[in-house]
Amino acid sequence: MTDDAPVRPTEPLPWHRRAYDDLRTREAAGRLPQTLLLSAPSGTGLAHFADVVTAHLLCMAQRADERPCGTCRGCKQWQSxxxxxxxxxxxxxxxxEIGVDAVREALSALSLSRHYDGYRVARLHPAEALNRNAANAMLKSLEEPGPGTVFLxxxxxxxxxxxxxxxxxxxxxxxxxxxxxSRAWLEAQGLSDIDARIAAHPVQPMHAVAAEDIATLHKQYTDALDSVLKSAAQISDCAKSLGSGRDEAVRFLDWLAAREWRQSLETVATTESAHQAVExxxxxxxxxxxxxxxxxPQLALESLLISWRTLQPRQRTTTGPRRPNQHEAR
Incomplete structure (x- = not known):
């Protein structure tokens, strides 16, 4: 492993500790499922958790509570x-998508003997990328994995x-x-702009870490939504800029979902505005x-922005002369 190669995590994130300890206990008792579907909301550390579980399973230490040791051949090869x-x-x-040819190639590799006596870990990420033919090709292997093989x-x-x-x-x-x-963990990473990162991704710390300039990103998103509010003609251009790629579009939608959820909780002025925020x-x-x-991406964002614009709170207008309040009447 080169000096600048990323170090794969060996400890779970604080909010995943209980789930990890449970899996470790089950593995030590010989009750680890051979096919595990790990699910988590975007930006909360799904891949991190899978890395930690994989490190644990590939470690060659004898006792489960000693894994991953970080020094055995299995640990070093996993890190490299x-x-x-x-x-x-x-x-x-x-x-x-993950196509059927890629699945068949993987299954062919899994049909060979393991190199070591421990576990073999086959990881699919994201599993929803399997197209129907690829998924059907995997069914038998998922139902009856080979000895020592664990699907994640x-x-x-x-x-x-x-x-x-x-x-x-x-x-x-x-x-x-x-x-x-999220805040406690981000602060422990020694990051700057914690408040801005939390504002953009309050419960998605992995996205908050990945944002190189969260303040600039926050302003970009806010400006785009402001332009959509001012003119429906801006929707197509905004969707194109925000959805230049699928990853960029997902990042924007994660930010918008967090913002709208906060607004739905904070809106207490009227039942109408609270309902609009939830919608x-x-x-x-x-x-x-x-x-x-x-x-x-552009099609998904255009459709969203068209509906989103119509659900913004309406400005209250008066239909007749305003009646003076009691102080003005005096």
Missing amino acids: GNHPDALALNPEGAGQ LLSEQPRTLLATIRSRAQNLALPAPDESQ RYRLTLNARTALRAYTP
């Missing part, structure tokens, strides 16, 4: 990215998976942090689901 019993099945690019299916949208895939896996839904947990939040989640289902 060259462990022969670790297999990753991912789309070739953002927003692309990672998904932020587990309901979009085929029922046949979900039925063959044991689901572990990971919790999201609350805002105080805008729902529309944002629907757009995110459509994006995960491979709707083109």
Whole structure:
């Protein structure tokens, strides 16, 4: 491993500690499911958790409570990215599918003997990227994995998976942090602009960490929404700029969902405005689901912004002369 290679995590995030300890206990007792569906909201550390579980399973230490040791051959090869019993099945690019040819190639590799006596870990991320033919090709292997093989299916949208895939896996839904947990963890990373990062991603600390200039990003999103409010003609241009790629569109939708949810909680002025905030939040989640289902980013954002604009609180207007209040009457 080179000096500048990223270090893979070996400790769970604070809000995932209980889930990790439970899996570790089950593994020590010989009750670890061979096919696990790990699900979590976007930006809350799903991949981090999978890395920690993989490190634990590939470590060659004898006792479960000593893993990952960080010094054995298994740990070192996992950290270097060259462990022969670790297999990753991912789309070739953002927003692309995992096709049947890639699955068949992976299954062919899994049919060979393991290199070491421990576990072999096959990881699919995101699992919802499996197209129907690819998913069908995996069914038998997911139902009856080979000896020592553990499948980790990672998904932020587990309901979009085929029922046949979900039925063959044991689901572990990971919790999201609350805002105080996010803040504490971000502060421990020594980051700047904590308040701005929390404002943009209150319960999505991994997105908050990844934002290189959160204040600039926050302003970009706010300015785009302001322009949509001023003129419906701006919707197409805004959707194009915000959805230049699928990852960029998802980042914007995550930010908007967090903002609308905060506004739905903070809006107490009128029942109408509270209802509108909740509806805008729902529309944002629907757009995110459509994006995960491979709707083109610009199309998903245009549809959202058209509906979002109509749900903004209306300015109150008077229809006749204003009656003076009691102080003015005097």
